[in-house]
Amino acid sequence: MTVLTIEEMAATLAPGQAIAGLDLGTKTIGLSMSDLGRRFATPRPVIRRAKFTIDAQALLDFAAKERVAGFVIGLPMNMDGSAGPRVQATRAFVRNMEEKTALPFVYWDERLSTVAAERTLLEMDVSRAKRAERIDSAAASFILQGALDRLSLLARSDGDEFSA
Template identity: 80%
Template sequence: MATLTIEELATSLLPSQAIAGLDLGTKTIGLSMSDLGRRFASPRPVIKRVKFTKDAEVLLAFAEKEKVAAFVIGLPTNMDGSSGPRVQATRAFVRAMADKTDIPFVFWDERLSTVAATRALLEMDVSRAKRAERIDSAAASFILQGALDRLSALASTD
């Protein structure tokens, strides 16, 4: 498994390969998937975290079922650009996944993704209880959509 930049991912993907978005939390992992044209990100049900080995098993089963070509994982950088404990935990998760899969990971700045996801759910008039269930996957969709938009921009400059 390799960690790639978004530019490296753009050159390594084959047409019609889907990518997954991840929002790694302490209790859940938010999931999203791109369409085969890599234009749209759609939320998927969250993974309830148990321990790393179980989390990895569930995530890799999802990747196999959905034929995931790459993971875009949100990197929770502080607003001032510094790295805190959540960044370290995310990087450690990706390092631990290196022994378990050859699927590449791309780190994506997730600053304000949860805020944007919350606003979108509020605009859709989703109840507080439903928002709590859906926020992590909605955030994963915002993370993935940002990466998909960048991939599209890179493709148009070729």
């Protein structure tokens, strides 16, 4: 497994390969998937956190089932750009995944992704209980959508087209 920049991931992905977005929380891992054309991020059910080996296996099972070519994982930077304890936990999770998979990871600045997800769910008039269930996967979708938008921009600037 390798940690790549979004530009490096763009160069390694073949047309028709989907990528997954992750929002790593203390209680859950929010999941989202791209479509095969890598245009849209769609929330998927969360993984309830247990211990690392169980979490890793659940993530790898998801990746195999969905034919994931790589992961975009939210990096929860502080608003001032500094790295706090959640950044360290995210980096440790990815380091530990190195022993489990060859799939690449891209870190993506996730500042305000949960706020954006919460606002969207509120606009959709989702109840408080259902928002609590869906917030992490919605945040993972915001994280992944940001990366997909960047991949699309890179493709246009290179004259390439990511399509299925």
